[in-house]
Amino acid sequence: MIEIHTPHAPPSDPADLKLAQRSVQFSGQTEPTLLEIPGFENYACNQCHQSDDLFDRAEKRITNVLARLKSLSPESGTVPLKQYIIQPWAGPLLSAQQYAHATFDAIRLFPRTILVDQYVYDNNTHLHEILHLTQTFLGHANELEAYSLNAQEDARFLLLNFPYFENSVSAFYIKDFKNILEEYFARPVDDGFVPREVQWYINDFDPDKINKVAVSIEKMDPILKKAAQLNREFPLQSAYLSEQTGIPSLMLDMAAVQVMELPEITLPQETQDKAYALLEEQMNKTDNILLGYIINRKDEALLHMRYTLNISDPAQRLALYFHYLKQWKIKPDGTINFSIPLHLKDYVEKKLKQIDRLLEYRGISTLEKAGGERFKKRIQEELQKIATTSP
Numbered sequence: 001m002i003e004i005h006t007p008h009a010p011p012s013d014p015a016d017l018k019l020a021q022r023s024v025q026f027s028g029q030t031e032p033t034l035l036e037i038p039g040f041e042n043y044a045c046n047q048c049h050q051s052d053d054l055f056d057r058a059e060k061r062i063t064n065v066l067a068r069l070k071s072l073s074p075e076s077g078t079v080p081l082k083q084y085i086i087q088p089w090a091g092p093l094l095s096a097q098q099y100a101h102a103t104f105d106a107i108r109l110f111p112r113t114i115l116v117d118q119y120v121y122d123n124n125t126h127l128h129e130i131l132h133l134t135q136t137f138l139g140h141a142n143e144l145e146a147y148s149l150n151a152q153e154d155a156r157f158l159l160l161n162f163p164y165f166e167n168s169v170s171a172f173y174i175k176d177f178k179n180i181l182e183e184y185f186a187r188p189v190d191d192g193f194v195p196r197e198v199q200w201y202i203n204d205f206d207p208d209k210i211n212k213v214a215v216s217i218e219k220m221d222p223i224l225k226k227a228a229q230l231n232r233e234f235p236l237q238s239a240y241l242s243e244q245t246g247i248p249s250l251m252l253d254m255a256a257v258q259v260m261e262l263p264e265i266t267l268p269q270e271t272q273d274k275a276y277a278l279l280e281e282q283m284n285k286t287d288n289i290l291l292g293y294i295i296n297r298k299d300e301a302l303l304h305m306r307y308t309l310n311i312s313d314p315a316q317r318l319a320l321y322f323h324y325l326k327q328w329k330i331k332p333d334g335t336i337n338f339s340i341p342l343h344l345k346d347y348v349e350k351k352l353k354q355i356d357r358l359l360e361y362r363g364i365s366t367l368e369k370a371g372g373e374r375f376k377k378r379i380q381e382e383l384q385k386i387a388t389t390s391p
């Protein structure tokens, strides 16, 4: 089924496509949502499907995930979902490698995404994208928050998206987490039409280990919530620091440092001092921001600790990272020091320009354009607020 629902080539002009459409007022939503299938006839979807049937099912899915989001993350508030676009082709607003894309007040997704979500993921892609619509800015911290919801729904999402969780899980919950990951991804997958991550997700894996991860996710609840809260309250700084350090999990790791008792370090003081100096140098580099590198500064520092300082125990190296985070950004009162980074304004303005480029793509809808303008305005206000309230 996934095979016959592979994304098609883009239309020469999306405006020429015939549109199947339905407007729905979802309960709890302030405005109606337009459900759309552009090119429903052009791409021959109508040969097997009735649009009414597809829209009925979409209504049920959306009703379901809106309720789930409300119970999992009530703080996220109302979801600006004005448009839900089932897009039969791949293009700049939804590329073939993506499952779905929360643009502005709108979600675009492929027919095959709907199949995977219905039969395998229990609509977790929908949940993920709907959360994205409520977020203020962009970047790692947003993904961390969205994958946290998915992980709370099913532990396998934590395994699939391990870069967002690995540091904290290894340091505080499952000492041999690395081994579980290695085993999880060592299982063979084929290169057919079913994406690899879907195969890893559905193929058998030791239920005891999945359960171990699930138990740790329950225990992680306070730090997952804290990380989400930081992203809501400090969206620009959270994105900036995550990008500067190139650490996808940074906000979760910071939340862990605020909440958890740190693992003990048994290394000689001299070695510790050298390790902190290494971390200091790496974590404060701004090349990721200014030059657009994507170097993970924690990985870089840990590598030097291993080969330059000969710290052989990976748990000790990781513990040093967490102790460093505490010195680096946690104030004596336990809150995070979000003083304005030097390049924050330039960074945000660069992102605003990227949004402008997206808004100029042919095929972007009127609702998306309006949503994009509102999104930008809110970011500018946030930047203004930081500039006037920070010391």
Ligand SMILES: [Zn+2]
Binding pocket: 005, 048, 049, 111
């Ligand atoms: Zn079909």
Ligand SMILES: [Zn+2]
Binding pocket: 128, 132, 142, 143, 146
């Ligand atoms: Zn996402």
